[in-house]
Every structure is written in structure tokens, then in C-alpha cells.
Amino acid sequence: MSPPGRWRALLLAAVAACAACGIIYELALLTLSASLNGGGIVATSLIVAGYIAALGAGALLAKPLLAHAAIAFIAVEAALGIVGGLSAAALYVVFAFLDGSVGSTWVLAAGTALIGGLVGAEVPLLMTLLQRGRTAGPSDAGRTLANLNAADYLGALLGGLVWPFLLLPHLGMIRGAAATGIVNLAAAAVVSLFLLRRVVSPRQLATALCALTAALAVLATLLVRSADIETTSRQRLYADPIVAYRHTPYQEIVVTRRGNDMRLYLDGGLQFSTRDEYRYTESLVYPALGGEVKGARSVLVLGGGDGLAARELLRQPGVAKIVQVELDPAVIDLARTTMRDANGGALDDPRVKIVIGDAMTWLRGAPDRFDAVIVDLPDPDTPTLGRLYSTEFYALAAHALAPGGLMVVQAGSPFSTPTAFWRTISTVRAAGYAVTPYHVHVPTFGDWGFALAQRADTAPIPTMPPGAPPLRFLNQQVLAAATVFSGDIGPRTLEPSTLDNPRVVDDMRRGYY
Missing domain, CATH: 3.40.50.150 (Vaccinia Virus protein VP39)
Structure with a gap:
């Protein structure tokens, strides 16, 4: 494969990875919202519609950045990785420590808008990168757009499958979102090191890599400490000590006990008290x-x-x-x-x-x-x-x-x-x-x-x-x-x-x- 072909293939692979991460962030927020607030048709419809609207807004806001598409793409991916990776943890902590559903609704709305906007900004930036002389001529715009859309949609399909079958059952919502953020940042780092090093200046490349490294460190810390964050936040939601906890594909199960009083909660709703x-x-x-x-x-x-x-x-x-x-x-x-x-x-x-x-x-x-x-x-x-x-x-x-x-x-x-x-x-x-x-x-x-x-x-x-x-x-x-x-x-x-x-x-x- 020629160098331009390798350049294009790696960039399209990064597109697929970033699309998968974007859909996983949104699925994580939807899942946690349903767990904390009960979800529902109206809430789900507003979140999905808000996300799609944010995609369009992000594409428009990316216009001034097209002249510096390479460094802007790295900045967008760094921001997306850190915002998406922290989104589930932020939603959970706000629900536990602040005004329950009201505070978490604001976090959910802000997270949806930010993630949607950043994902929306990816497409025009990537289109600009792919159309540069190194990758494709201006007359190949249709072919370039087809390749970009194919990678984007296939990545979204991959994310939609990975979330319910791999990340959620094995890592849970907070760790799953953090792990996705790490993948997002790693994809951005690969693009920086192997694809954009000749497009941006050494100083810009070093700055981008430092930002990505710092973001990776934050998410790695969250991944390691997530159990403590979840345990502390979860206990805030219940008056009695938690003696058992499970998060399954169907619901969150909590059992508490104080003295002889044992209580079962499903998705925060009390099912029985032994009293x-x-x-x-x-x-x-x-x-x-x-x-x-x-x-x-x-x-x-x-x-x-x-x-x-x-x-x-x-x-x-x-x-x-x-x-x-x-x-x-x-x-x-x-x-x-x-x-x-x-x-x-x-x-x-x-x-x-x-x-x-x-x-x-x-x-x-x-x-x-x-x-x-x-x-x-x-x-x-x-x-x-x-x-x-x-x-x-x-x-x-x-x-x-x-x-x-x-x-x-x-x-x-x-x-x-x-x-x-x-x-x-x-x-x-x-x-x-x-x-x-x-x-x-x-x-x-x-x-x-x-x-x-x-x-x-x-x-x-x-x-x-x-x-x-x-x-x-x-x-x-x-x-x-x-x-x-x-x-x-x-x-x-x-x-x-x-x-x-x-x-x-x-x-x-x-x-x-």
C-alpha cells in the first residue's frame, strides 16, 4: 500500500474508533439515566434528539477550525475523550451528592450537548484532512465522503455492540465510559504520531501529545479508583449500610441492612423491608x-x-x-x-x-x-x-x-x-x-x-x-x-x-x- 493509502487507511480506522467511542458515551449516559431517574420514552427521545442536534451544531462550529484541521482534530479528540470518559462518573456523583434527579438532568443535558458537539466537529475536520493532496484530490470528494461515512457508521455499529455485550457487563457504566475514553485518546495519539507529524509543527505535536497524556492519566486514575467513587456515591443514596450490590444488564440491585432490617432495592426502588x-x-x-x-x-x-x-x-x-x-x-x-x-x-x-x-x-x-x-x-x-x-x-x-x-x-x-x-x-x-x-x-x-x-x-x-x-x-x-x-x-x-x-x-x- 502506498504511503497516501496507508495514511488514508489509518485515518479511516481512527474515524471508526472515534465513532464507536462517541456512541458508547451516549449509550452510557442513557443507561445511567435510566438507572438513576427511571429513563422513559420522553427522556430517551429528548436525549437522542438532543444528541443529533448537537452533531449538527458541532459541524457548524467546526468551520473556523478547518484552516487548522490537523491540530483541531487532535484537540477535539482530546476533549471528547476526557468529557466522554468522565461523563458517567460525573452524572453518578452529582445524582448522589447534589439535588438528585434535578442535578443529574443538567449533567445529562450538558454531557449530551458536549459529546454530540465534539463528535459532530469530527466529520468536517476529517473530511478536510482526507481531501488534502496527501490523501485525495478535490475531484474525489464523493469517494472520500463515502469512505468517511462508511467508517463512521461501522464504528457506531461496533460501539453499539461493544457496550451491552462487553463493557457494561464486565466493567459497569463508570469504568466502561472511562475505558472508552482511554481508547478514544489512544486513537488520537496514533493519529498524532503516525499521521500528522509532518502536517503540524514539532511544538504543536508535542503540545498535543502532552495534552493527550494528561487526559490519559486522568482517565487511568478514574479507572483504578472507580470502585471507591461508586461505593462512596452509592452509599450516599441509601440510609442503611449496603451489604450487597449487583449491576446487571437488567437493573441495579442493592441490599442494605441495619440491625435486623434488611431491604432490597431495584434501580433505587424499595422492594421490601424485613420489618x-x-x-x-x-x-x-x-x-x-x-x-x-x-x-x-x-x-x-x-x-x-x-x-x-x-x-x-x-x-x-x-x-x-x-x-x-x-x-x-x-x-x-x-x-x-x-x-x-x-x-x-x-x-x-x-x-x-x-x-x-x-x-x-x-x-x-x-x-x-x-x-x-x-x-x-x-x-x-x-x-x-x-x-x-x-x-x-x-x-x-x-x-x-x-x-x-x-x-x-x-x-x-x-x-x-x-x-x-x-x-x-x-x-x-x-x-x-x-x-x-x-x-x-x-x-x-x-x-x-x-x-x-x-x-x-x-x-x-x-x-x-x-x-x-x-x-x-x-x-x-x-x-x-x-x-x-x-x-x-x-x-x-x-x-x-x-x-x-x-x-x-x-x-x-x-x-x-
């Missing part, structure tokens, strides 16, 4: 076992990976088979280790079969029917969870329910999120069930509600199952009273939530109103 989880768990489980199928023997649990529902089911005489469908294997692992005292080792009982998979996907091919179905899923505050609170989901669940069997759905708080609660009740009804809503007081959560449903013309009457063991909270009197709702949280008839229009997600985000 009072028995009130929630008993109210979730036992009404599902009191239907026409007396002495239910088989139960399907969708979600509930903490093992608390399985613990109560195993206490009920006659239950011989429990199928537990949980998306995240890390939750099951923690349930079997850190949370074992809370669930009594229920998930290791031979009567419990663990299925790792998406509940909706599993229901489409459910091989059996069950005497009872318990839907114990996190609140639908994201579109991913919203699909599990849709008419389509509950219709699929009906295929797994034996004739005369009952289904119980945790439906959120009729006081804190009343529209989301009654939306869930209306959605279950729209899927062809007769529904009885009920609610209990769980001190950690406040007023908490459930839907008791069956495939019949008349709504089921909540009753305790025959042979139920003595419980700490629930009995027939409490269960009967739980079906009464005061005027301020009284019934509403709402449009159902569907896959096409996940209304319940917006309801959850609005909360009180």
Missing part, C-alpha cells in the same frame, strides 16, 4: 389460594425473585409445585445467599422450580396450567415494565390459569399512585377477568393495593385458603376489610394499559394528583 414485608407477602399470597380450587397444589409466581412469596406458599398445606419465573439471575443468586434468612431458603426447596426468563415470553409458551397465579413484579415505571401491566400480558396469564383458579397482581398504592392502581384494575378487567381490588397498610410502603382476579362472570370474594397456617397479619376479618376503599381513594374506571399505549407508565410517573 414489615410479611404484611405485603401474606396479602399477596394467601388470597390467591382461596378460590374454587380448594387446596391449590400448583402455583405460578411471575417475578418475586426475592423468594418471599415462595416462602409463604411452602407453608400452605398441599402446595406441591411452584414455578418461579424471574428475569434476572442475579436476584435469584442474592435470594439464595444474602437474603436467605429472609426467605428461609425457599428457592432451594425441591418443590420450587426456577425459570430464568422474561415473564411475557415464558407465558406465550407456558406448558402447564396452575391452580393459582401470583404476579409480583416491580412497579411499571418504565416502558419495559409497563408491558407486564398490559391487557396482552394478563390475557397470556389466563392461558396458564386452571379453571376456577385465582390470580393476584400487586397493583401499587391506591393512595400514592391512585391512577396507576385503578388503571391496573381496569386493565385486568379488560383482559377478561372479574376483579376484586383490595388494599392493606404496609408501614414501609404505606397503603398498598392488589387485584384478585378470576376468569368468571362474578368478582371473587377474598377468602383465606383452607388449612392456612397462623399468620402474623392476615386473617379473614382483615381480608374482608381490605376490600373497602374510602372516598379519597375510591374506585375509578379508566382506559386499560396496552402494549400499544402503556398508560400505566405515565400514571406511575405522575404519582399524586
Whole structure:
């Protein structure tokens, strides 16, 4: 290959590497935003649209730099490496130490604008470099642009694959972004040393290499110290000491403990406290076992990976088979280790079969029917969870329910999120069930509600199952009273939530109103 050909090939390789880094920075910010603030269609749309707009702004702002394209390109790559590499850490620290979602939103907006602007400036600078006499003549502009776009788009594809399959699972968001910044700076250094040394002056080259080295040192320090930064920042978000932490492709899992009080958080949302989880768990489980199928023997649990529902089911005489469908294997692992005292080792009982998979996907091919179905899923505050609170989901669940069997759905708080609660009740009804809503007081959560449903013309009457063991909270009197709702949280008839229009997600985000 001729020297101009090698020059061009190396520069296009640098284009691909920088494009991969740019898309990874944006994916890191999107992922962390979803983890900290819940993400959502509106937030994601604004971030993506803002990033694309920043690309255009960056291209325009690069015009005055075209006369010095070589040194400007190195400066842009140095800035992009340091801004992108530090972006996830900055977002996390601001969320933990400052005004939570408000501060992190400003950091997210600023990071998106800066990264998009710097990535946008790359294209005109690279186009100028590639069109110089050393690389291509002016008449080859179309071919040059095609090569540049191909390298840019292929690099973006590479970044889009590397983030979810390599960086995020193995390094996490903060270290993954820092590692990407190091790659970005290394690509800029290669361009400086091998491609631009004859284009810029020795002084300019030395200055550029010093800047790149300093930026590399900052990111290398972040890479080494990221665990300390994450641990300190994360602990700021929780009142009690953290005893276990996992960041999985699905969520952030945190378990805290203070004395005898153990708490599970998924993406920052409290799932249970051992101080009072028995009130929630008993109210979730036992009404599902009191239907026409007396002495239910088989139960399907969708979600509930903490093992608390399985613990109560195993206490009920006659239950011989429990199928537990949980998306995240890390939750099951923690349930079997850190949370074992809370669930009594229920998930290791031979009567419990663990299925790792998406509940909706599993229901489409459910091989059996069950005497009872318990839907114990996190609140639908994201579109991913919203699909599990849709008419389509509950219709699929009906295929797994034996004739005369009952289904119980945790439906959120009729006081804190009343529209989301009654939306869930209306959605279950729209899927062809007769529904009885009920609610209990769980001190950690406040007023908490459930839907008791069956495939019949008349709504089921909540009753305790025959042979139920003595419980700490629930009995027939409490269960009967739980079906009464005061005027301020009284019934509403709402449009159902569907896959096409996940209304319940917006309801959850609005909360009180």
C-alpha cells in the first residue's frame, strides 16, 4: 500500500474508533439515566434528539477550525475523550451528592450537548484532512465522503455492540465510559504520531501529545479508583449500610441492612423491608389460594425473585409445585445467599422450580396450567415494565390459569399512585377477568393495593385458603376489610394499559394528583 493509502487507511480506522467511542458515551449516559431517574420514552427521545442536534451544531462550529484541521482534530479528540470518559462518573456523583434527579438532568443535558458537539466537529475536520493532496484530490470528494461515512457508521455499529455485550457487563457504566475514553485518546495519539507529524509543527505535536497524556492519566486514575467513587456515591443514596450490590444488564440491585432490617432495592426502588414485608407477602399470597380450587397444589409466581412469596406458599398445606419465573439471575443468586434468612431458603426447596426468563415470553409458551397465579413484579415505571401491566400480558396469564383458579397482581398504592392502581384494575378487567381490588397498610410502603382476579362472570370474594397456617397479619376479618376503599381513594374506571399505549407508565410517573 502506498504511503497516501496507508495514511488514508489509518485515518479511516481512527474515524471508526472515534465513532464507536462517541456512541458508547451516549449509550452510557442513557443507561445511567435510566438507572438513576427511571429513563422513559420522553427522556430517551429528548436525549437522542438532543444528541443529533448537537452533531449538527458541532459541524457548524467546526468551520473556523478547518484552516487548522490537523491540530483541531487532535484537540477535539482530546476533549471528547476526557468529557466522554468522565461523563458517567460525573452524572453518578452529582445524582448522589447534589439535588438528585434535578442535578443529574443538567449533567445529562450538558454531557449530551458536549459529546454530540465534539463528535459532530469530527466529520468536517476529517473530511478536510482526507481531501488534502496527501490523501485525495478535490475531484474525489464523493469517494472520500463515502469512505468517511462508511467508517463512521461501522464504528457506531461496533460501539453499539461493544457496550451491552462487553463493557457494561464486565466493567459497569463508570469504568466502561472511562475505558472508552482511554481508547478514544489512544486513537488520537496514533493519529498524532503516525499521521500528522509532518502536517503540524514539532511544538504543536508535542503540545498535543502532552495534552493527550494528561487526559490519559486522568482517565487511568478514574479507572483504578472507580470502585471507591461508586461505593462512596452509592452509599450516599441509601440510609442503611449496603451489604450487597449487583449491576446487571437488567437493573441495579442493592441490599442494605441495619440491625435486623434488611431491604432490597431495584434501580433505587424499595422492594421490601424485613420489618414489615410479611404484611405485603401474606396479602399477596394467601388470597390467591382461596378460590374454587380448594387446596391449590400448583402455583405460578411471575417475578418475586426475592423468594418471599415462595416462602409463604411452602407453608400452605398441599402446595406441591411452584414455578418461579424471574428475569434476572442475579436476584435469584442474592435470594439464595444474602437474603436467605429472609426467605428461609425457599428457592432451594425441591418443590420450587426456577425459570430464568422474561415473564411475557415464558407465558406465550407456558406448558402447564396452575391452580393459582401470583404476579409480583416491580412497579411499571418504565416502558419495559409497563408491558407486564398490559391487557396482552394478563390475557397470556389466563392461558396458564386452571379453571376456577385465582390470580393476584400487586397493583401499587391506591393512595400514592391512585391512577396507576385503578388503571391496573381496569386493565385486568379488560383482559377478561372479574376483579376484586383490595388494599392493606404496609408501614414501609404505606397503603398498598392488589387485584384478585378470576376468569368468571362474578368478582371473587377474598377468602383465606383452607388449612392456612397462623399468620402474623392476615386473617379473614382483615381480608374482608381490605376490600373497602374510602372516598379519597375510591374506585375509578379508566382506559386499560396496552402494549400499544402503556398508560400505566405515565400514571406511575405522575404519582399524586
